[in-house]
Amino acid sequence: MNELFELGKTGLASQPFSKLLGVELLSLSQGNAEFHLPLTDKLKQQHGFAHGGVVGTLADNGLAFVAGTVLGINVVTSEYKINFVNPAVGESLIARSSVISSSKRQAVCSCSVYAVKDGQESLVAIAQGTIAKI
Amino acid sequence: MNELFELGKTGLASQPFSKLLGVELLSLSQGNAEFHLPLTDKLKQQHGFAHGGVVGTLADNGLAFVAGTVLGINVVTSEYKINFVNPAVGESLIARSSVISSSKRQAVCSCSVYAVKDGQESLVAIAQGTIAKI
Amino acid sequence: MNELFELGKTGLASQPFSKLLGVELLSLSQGNAEFHLPLTDKLKQQHGFAHGGVVGTLADNGLAFVAGTVLGINVVTSEYKINFVNPAVGESLIARSSVISSSKRQAVCSCSVYAVKDGQESLVAIAQGTIAKI
């Protein structure tokens, strides 16, 4: 198994909030990351969709972890912007992120969040943000 | 008690994810909202700060609920942007939101999130976004 | 020539500000647009780079025109977010935009702006935003 993936899983396991939600790291390599989150009832809002905060958390993790593959593991999210384009309905969420541009100090990354329903993926949200090296 | 505040508390209570985190509505009136969140360990990341997803969830709620005071209760978050300006360290978080501009269909709102440590507030993040009437 | 491209060129020619800058439409088809802008001295800031407002204008046009290919020509920019990743130095700028997701009323689009120097393209900025049908 690759080293970045192992580092990422250890990092994720050290985040109580990610554990509370049930966030899983599917893959992590130079410039790319993929997360998975089973959509349990506790993660929903009043209409039965995933709460925006759940989608946002997944996007935040996606941006930060992928930035860590080019900046090193000590990073913080400086800012991001997220557009919600469809209700997050389904069995689980998938977040796929990539590095758009990076310098020594920070990386600008993108993360797309998909809902998986009956095995079909549909785009739920897209985020773009800046991650800084501490 | 005012009607908006009662509607808001009922709305918040119907969100399993807000309950999971422990989000509380402090006040809600035409164009203004205030939320409170005790910072328990389960809400943290690996450095002991509140996870960015927690701050983002509070901002998302802040934006959506304050928009609901001018648009009606059936609203969804279309998009927002958030800047994290200081680590979220302390006993609790406070989110204060206001409506910047609204039309029949949507409202542009702002939400500031503060950490409360030893009774002192410090700005943690600021968000600006669009909430749409369903 | 395709009809969207002709409509786009007519639309661009009706914008005095785009003419003032010298913005040219290179291509326009369902879901994709490409603009070109020669970097004359009047478009620069004090360091000799293209002014951020020039890059922003190109991004705004990129987002709006590509949205127009799925929403119809009467659109307005609701909001966008832009990250500047490298100084805009070179002979010209290229903006390439695409539609990420669209509904009847609005489209979420992305636009990347590149500087062309000695024939080499480098990414200058990336924008993500919402365009609404009027």
Next chain:
Amino acid sequence: MNELFELGKTGLASQPFSKLLGVELLSLSQGNAEFHLPLTDKLKQQHGFAHGGVVGTLADNGLAFVAGTVLGINVVTSEYKINFVNPAVGESLIARSSVISSSKRQAVCSCSVYAVKDGQESLVAIAQGTIAKI
């Protein structure tokens, strides 16, 4: 006259693009800036409103110059987000910006852009962004 205001006017005069548009600095002090822009025909789009790029340029200047009052004059715009809330119709635009939070390296700022029509101001756009020290 205060020194920041003089420095700001000199800085603005060194930007060919700001001169092309006709941007004027009204005031500049620690943490606050105000710009003015007469809305001539060349700054408009096809509906007779100010082009979004004009509003964006004013916001970009507003964010960068106000950040310069706390970071020093050598700054660049890292990123911003802008919501357009009303058409920019009138004789002129006014941009008022302030510093939300700053560190040694960067500042998060806000800028509101107003249209002035028959002496009445109305909010046109609001921007929030990060300005970095070079």
